[in-house]
Amino acid sequence: MNAAPPAFAHRGDDLVAWSDAYAAGDHVSATDIHAAVAHALQPLLPRYRHLRAKHLFHLADPTADHFVQVQRGKNILTLHFGLTHHAVERSRAALFGPADTPSPHAPQTIAMWSANIGPFSKSWPLSYRVDWPVLGHEGLALALPEIQAFVEDHVRPYLVRHRDPEAIRATCLDPHPRTAFFLQAASTVAAVDHLMGRDVLGGSAAGEGL
Numbered sequence: 001m002n003a004a005p006p007a008f009a010h011r012g013d014d015l016v017a018w019s020d021a022y023a024a025g026d027h028v029s030a031t032d033i034h035a036a037v038a039h040a041l042q043p044l045l046p047r048y049r050h051l052r053a054k055h056l057f058h059l060a061d062p063t064a065d066h067f068v069q070v071q072r073g074k075n076i077l078t079l080h081f082g083l084t085h086h087a088v089e090r091s092r093a094a095l096f097g098p099a100d101t102p103s104p105h106a107p108q109t110i111a112m113w114s115a116n117i118g119p120f121s122k123s124w125p126l127s128y129r130v131d132w133p134v135l136g137h138e139g140l141a142l143a144l145p146e147i148q149a150f151v152e153d154h155v156r157p158y159l160v161r162h163r164d165p166e167a168i169r170a171t172c173l174d175p176h177p178r179t180a181f182f183l184q185a186a187s188t189v190a191a192v193d194h195l196m197g198r199d200v201l202g203g204s205a206a207g208e209g210l
Helices: 006-010 017-021 030-044 086-096 137-161 165-173 185-195
Strands: 047-051 057-059 064-073 076-085 110-113
Touching: 017 137, 030 064, 057 076, 057 110, 064 137, 076 086, 076 137, 086 185, 165 185
Parallel strands: none
Antiparallel strands: 047 057, 057 064, 064 076, 076 110
């Protein structure tokens, strides 16, 4: 896709117009919204398993577990996406000991939330918003191609890029923009350096700038 579809043009500073656009049409239930989004995303994530009860697409392979989750809070759709990189997490455990049992349905190494992406974001600036206050059938029809475009143009490349441990480390250390949520960024940097055979105690692995 590589470019926002024309529907993005209405999304600017006018929050009332933005909200009204996605409320248009007959009321649509949360169940129908999630089903429609899942149906729209399945062709873009063909190797992913869809866990319907968790509104989650999950791909497991020898390198990482990949996650794309559709979330809906206060009637606003967002996407949470990221991965658990197996080698990085083994390296983290070797350095710092085993962590509490992680959720098998959530990324542990690197993740991002679309609510923190958009024209008003200091973390990940984007020319259009990527949260959707869907309430009506017409609003849902408006949102679906936008969600597809965002997944194809940004979510999938993000997941592919961060299969590389060095890309994970670079994202940890680059706060402009800080395109990830890290609960333990310093230990992630140390884990990558340990994995790559670098001196974890050296300046390059001390988590400077975090």
